[in-house]
Amino acid sequence: MQNLLHNLNPEQLAAVTLPAQNALILAGAGSGKTRVLTTRIAWLIQTQQVSPAGILAVTFTNKAAKEMLARLSAMLPINTRGMWIGTFHGLCNRLLRAHYRDAGLPQTFQILDSADQLSAIKRLLKSLNVDDEKYPPRNLMYFINNAKEEGLRAHEVEAYDDFNRRFVELYQAYDDQCQREGVVDFAELLLRCYELLSRNQPLREHYQGRFRHILVDEFQDTNNLQYKWLKLLAGDHNAVFAVGDDDQSIYAFRGANVGNMSAFEREFRVQNLIKLEQNYRSHGHILDSANTLIANNRNRLGKNLRTDAGHGEQVRVYEATSDLQEAQWIIEESKSLISEGWSRSEIAILYRSNAQSRVIEHALFTAGIPYRVYGGQRFFERAEIKHAIAYLQLMDNPHNDSAFLRVVNFPARGIGARSLEQLQDAARQHGLSLYAAVPHVAGKAGTSLGAFVKLVEAMRFETQNLPLQEMVKVMLEMSGLIPHYQTEKEGADRIENLEQLVSAAMLFVSEEGFGIDTPAFLGPKTQAVAGAPLLVSEDGTEVLDADAPLPAVMSPLSAFLSHASLEAGDNQAQAGQDALQLMTVHSAKGLEFEAVFITGLEEGLFPHENSAKEEGGLEEERRLMYVAITRARKRLYLSFSQTRMLHGQTRYNMKSRFFDELPEESLKWLSPKVQQHNWFGSPRKSAWDDAPESGANTIAQSFARKDLGWRIGESVSHQRFGEGVIVNIEGSGANCRAQINFGKHGMKLLDLNVAKLERVG
DNA sequence: CGACGACCCGTTTTT
């Protein structure tokens, strides 16, 4: 125990050793949040306040769950298998698998990822002859997911007008389709589980009685349904230990509700609120910048990070003339960091939106510096993998129409649109799945469709007693996927990926205990079963507690398919090599680097222009900036550019308002703030007017002399609107007007003969 | 049935 607790600071120690009551831990960036969470669990177990089976720890990402498990295994000598540590979705999946009957699901229900969900919706709209111009599939998807995340079924959603009523009807139709096909989307996983526990009292009481300690990571990211789910499981007697940081709430756009933190404090009658404000990551100037910036937000729970690390270096600020030149500067700066001995993987280049990476990538590529971009396509999202998964899905549950349609004619077997139309008609007529409707189709179409059904049956029969990885191998051959890609000239990469799928299956079997004879499987898991009470299902049959070994609850194939949907796999293409790290600010959350570049700090980009329209949008952008700043340990660079190529045209942006919210004494302006003169003799606040970059040339060309001596790209000041940049000038003489970007005051069209503008510089 | 061209649109993302 001494070991566990030593080296904790007083606040951390207080949090770890709190009594078994609800608690809210406000954990600032770099304050040792994960450490507190895992040490808390270890301490509870080691002091025998709870058995491993009494722990429920919830995270948002698989990565976080894995890390927690890994740290725990290092801390505790015991087997961690009895503990429930996972994502909201993973845990709900597990509960639904164990209690599929009570949840009203088929045993082999399958999980739709977002892409699957969207195509299911498109298919629905088509089958109902709905105009997808008027009801865009994407909007319907948002509508459905939002409703589900509020815990609302179609019949509970208020239809306030005809348009909205149609959405509600389509929501109902979508749920019916999913039920018919035996599939659930991500939000459904949570909602179905919530409904299961709220309707089924014995089940609810069983799990409430079991999970005496519920621990939640990244609490600020919970949505309303997750909050309700936690409240339900907590009941009146369990202790919820919620860890989060309201200042790092950056996912409101996908349903996260920061308000859950104060709601939690109130509704769970939190007596124990502990702030972790000691930062172990960043040097002083960096931390001061973060603190000063975030102090501009209202509605905070309130927190100020401190460090013992000393001031360190100032934050370096750079003004570029063009996005190209900004990229070049980043490369030069990185090069000198690297030559000073900084490791490439400890340097991160962050941007607000993915589109910004292009220029930087290009410059890095030209300079021959290895880099890695996060956020691309993930393993299980690749087309060939999706095809293979569809075959596996059909083998497990042939009524999955999405899977059926994906591969019924891939590789091509002469089943065209007209055959499928006949089949879909027959299915609708008889209320059957496509698979089941095949016998109702006559003629040539019926024959080829029948052959496909026979193929699926054969794959199922041939593989029924094989280990998972063999099953995948056989499927790849019998389905014709491998032969197909062998004849394709660009198929080599795809075959390689398909082979990786076999490896993934093998790895899954060994890690998840689906290797039937492994000692890990027979050991602690059987004990768990013996100790777990049998539960009586609503239909009177006995079912196992959901911590029965997974093979007792679902087949290896079902489990692997869940895994493929819930954990789409890594999205890092070129792993291994020491490379610069490129990513959006969002994906940088939770990571840290020695040196960080925050790029494109311009009005309209960061803060993003769309954020102005949203309620609380600017505050979320500011939190995003806060997250970005707090990623850096020792060195932080901030950069912006006067011009930027976006959507095929040059934009003239003002520097981000966030610069005005940073402490001046912590900043060091690299590009001198001196007035210089360009070719036209007009001043422009910049040190780079002679930069021979193409971006600068674009400006030069657009500097064709307009009337009254004003120029595109020039910085001006207006009595009411403050500082702005001239974006365009139209007309001439008495009719000369300028379009000016006044940043937070927006774009204005001003008559240059009337407006009182002053040059800035 | 596949290839190619017109056209549209453009934050952030995990499960």
Added chain:
DNA sequence: CGGGTCGTCG
């Protein structure tokens, strides 16, 4: 500008 989708040809 560039990626993705849709529709029309061969």
